[in-house]
Amino acid sequence: MEKSEQIWMDGRLVPWAEANVHVLTHTLHYGYGVFEGIRCYRSGKKKSAIFRLQEHVKRLFDGAKILDIEIPYNEKQITQAIIQTVQANKLEECYIRPIVFLGDNKMGLNPTGVHVRVAIAAWPWGTYLGDDGLEKGIRVRISSFNRHHINVIMTKAKACGYYINSIFAKAEAVRDGYDEALLLDTNGYVTEGSGENIFIYHKGMLMTPPLSTGILDGITRNAVVQIAKHLKIPLEETVLTRDELYIANEIFLTGTAAEVTPVREVDNRIIGDGKRGKITKQIQDMFFQVVAGKQAKFKHWLTEV
Numbered sequence: 001m002e003k004s005e006q007i008w009m010d011g012r013l014v015p016w017a018e019a020n021v022h023v024l025t026h027t028l029h030y031g032y033g034v035f036e037g038i039r040c041y042r043s044g045k046k047k048s049a050i051f052r053l054q055e056h057v058k059r060l061f062d063g064a065k066i067l068d069i070e071i072p073y074n075e076k077q078i079t080q081a082i083i084q085t086v087q088a089n090k091l092e093e094c095y096i097r098p099i100v101f102l103g104d105n106k107m108g109l110n111p112t113g114v115h116v117r118v119a120i121a122a123w124p125w126g127t128y129l130g131d132d133g134l135e136k137g138i139r140v141r142i143s144s145f146n147r148h149h150i151n152v153i154m155t156k157a158k159a160c161g162y163y164i165n166s167i168f169a170k171a172e173a174v175r176d177g178y179d180e181a182l183l184l185d186t187n188g189y190v191t192e193g194s195g196e197n198i199f200i201y202h203k204g205m206l207m208t209p210p211l212s213t214g215i216l217d218g219i220t221r222n223a224v225v226q227i228a229k230h231l232k233i234p235l236e237e238t239v240l241t242r243d244e245l246y247i248a249n250e251i252f253l254t255g256t257a258a259e260v261t262p263v264r265e266v267d268n269r270i271i272g273d274g275k276r277g278k279i280t281k282q283i284q285d286m287f288f289q290v291v292a293g294k295q296a297k298f299k300h301w302l303t304e305v
Contacts (some may be wrong), residue, residue: 023104190213
């Protein structure tokens with residue numbers, strides 16, 4: 001990790017090395033907290049902009065509401081704190097991690113009365129699945145682990161502890177020589193990657209699983225849906241089966257960290273002609289134009305810093 005200079009913690013900026021918590025921090029033990037992943041891009045000469053900042057902050061607060069955590073700041077204050085953190089670290093491009101977590105004044109499964117804390121970090125972080133992956137595509141496998149059932153946990157919260165499931169899937173995939181994992185739901189339908197949403201293109205139709213399958217309501221996913229409509233690419237939200245992946249013409253993953261990453265292989269089956277497809281490249285090119293501030297229609301998604 002390439003360290004930056006300062007982290008915002010509970011209302012003030014502190015040096016990176018001093019942004020510490022006690023070993024009995026409640027969230028460290030029980031995973032009870034919510035977080036976001038946000039990116040800031042260069043958006044012109046000597047300009048930078050945070051991509052869909054308002055949507056990310058709204059999802060952070062929605063997740064806290066789902067977990068019944070009352071954040072001691074409002075959305076406007078957190079929005080300004082995120083901008084302040086990027087500015088203080090003089091970062092032109094970066095990854096931003098706001099996290100809402102419970103403190104160390106009380107232990108036990110009942111979170112009532114535990115202090116709610118907030119931290120925001122920002123640091124340089126390149127393409128999550130590799131620069132080669134953006135162009136050539138990645139290899140993925142169907143995980144032996146299922147995505148959470150919607151009545152086991154509430155899947156619309158981007159909650160800390162939920163990601164143990166993703167860690168299992170990702171570690172298994174990497175151990176077996178793949179770049180990423182895809183998880184099925186408990187009925188056997190395709191849901192998402194360990195940290196990304198999924199789209200397939202087949203027979204002239206772009207398809208992605210509906211939110212009702214228990215996937216995270218991805219902000220980059222939503223951006224791709226709107227970009228596809230703008231490009232007049234037919235799109236349908238529908239359940240997908242594992243074998244539909246194998247015979248798809250194109251597959252790509254979306255997420256704040258992964259951006260728009262093509263998939264060239266699933267379970268040793270070559271997808272399409274084994275390289276980034278035409279539709280994937282069209283959407284990918286538009287996405288990077290949008291985040292660079294080169295598409296007037298989507299400039300409202302950018303918050304200058």
